[in-house]
Amino acid sequence: MPLDLDWVRSVQANTSAIERRAATLPGRRSVKKEYQAAWLAKAITLIDLTTLAGDDTEGRVRRLCAKAKQPVSPAILEQLGLPDLTTGAVCVYHDMVPTAVEALSGSGIPVAAVSTGFPAGLSPFRLRIAEIGESVAAGAAEIDIVITRRHVLQGNWQALYDEMAEMRAACGEAHVKAILATGELGTLRNVARASLVCMMAGADFIKTSTGKESVNATLPVSLTMIRAIRAYRERTGFNVGYKPAGGISKAKDALVYLSLMKEELGDRWLQPDMFRFGASSLLGDIERQLEHFVTGSYSASWRHALA
Known part of the structure; x- marks a missing residue:
């Protein structure tokens, strides 16, 4: 849709109220036994299993x-009645896209590529756009782009909109996730406004972080972005997905985020095309919890290593 600056500038964020609401979530939202196992199995289907290391x-x-295709041991999945469970996607740097596409061939699991000068997003713009095209051509079905943070910090919403729109166009049929790097945006109001502008410019998902910032996904930031998604849906009728990334490593954290999505946006946002976790170590802890549910014993964490 066209950039609506009046709407963007009218957006505010009541930080103290957001923080109070977020603080209530971990203590009040608890599920146990078979209900917890069911929610954790759902969480696995929403994971973008990620490796973004320089030594990949x-x-x-x-x-x-291989872990994405078989995220939990077959014996445990048989006990749960979920033998075909897989993660939502695999997320890698562009250089590893062909390897991931080949390894996942026939599985139905999409490959997501981080792009546009990830994580800082400060390479020449034409090269960032070219990088998107290269990743799509290599077989990436999803592109995680990073925005230019200074556009937000300077309130240059037109520049952010134009940048996002051009990146959206370069992605073609691939789904685009706009990484806001919220830990570097200064205020929750900036987070809310940046979320709205990226949605106006065509982002299929908005994502908290690259995972490389000092502060990544938090509940106050998530609540702010989710409320922006809800406001956008109410005004336009268009659904935009959400992806918290960085710092979500425990099964109990995944349950909190799932409860937040269900309460704020509803069951539609508990599907892989509307919600993803950007994570690497989260799957290991979920697997331990599911094994405990089935066997009654916790296994050592080293038994669930990813790489």
């Missing part, structure tokens, strides 16, 4: 893809 190798990515 083809072997590591192939192991990650």
Whole structure:
């Protein structure tokens, strides 16, 4: 849709109220036994299983893809009645896209590529756009782009809109997730306004973080972005997805985020096309919890290593 600056500038964020609401979530939202196992199994289907390290190798990515296809031991999945459970996607740097596409062939699991000069997003703009095209051509079905933070910090909403719109166009049929790097935006009001502008410019998802900032996904930031998604849906009728990334490593954290999505946006946002976790170590802890549910015993964390 066209950029609506009146709408953007009218957006405010009551930080103290947001923080109070977020603080109530971990203590009040609790599920146990078979209900917890069901929610954790759902969480697995929403994970973008990720490796974004400078020392990534083809072997590591192939192991990650094998884990995406078989996220929990077959014996445990048989006990749960979920033998075909997989993660939502695998997320890698562009250089590893062909390896991931080959490893996931026939599985139905999409490959997501981080792009546009990830994580800082400060390479020449034409190169960022070209990088998107290269990743799409290599087989990436989803592109995680990073915005230019200074546009938000300077209140240059037209520049942010134009940048996002051009990146959206470069993605073609691929789904685009706009990474706001919320830990570097200064205020929750900036987060809310940046979320809205990216949605106006065509983002299929808005995402909290690259995972490389000092502060990544938090509940106050998530609540702010989710409320922006809700406001956008109410005014336009269009659904935009959400992806918290960075710092979500425990099964109990996943349950909190799922309860937040259900309460704020409803069951539609508990599906992989509307919600994802950007995570690497989260799956290991969920697997431990599911094994405990089935066997009654906790296993050592090293038994659930990803790579």
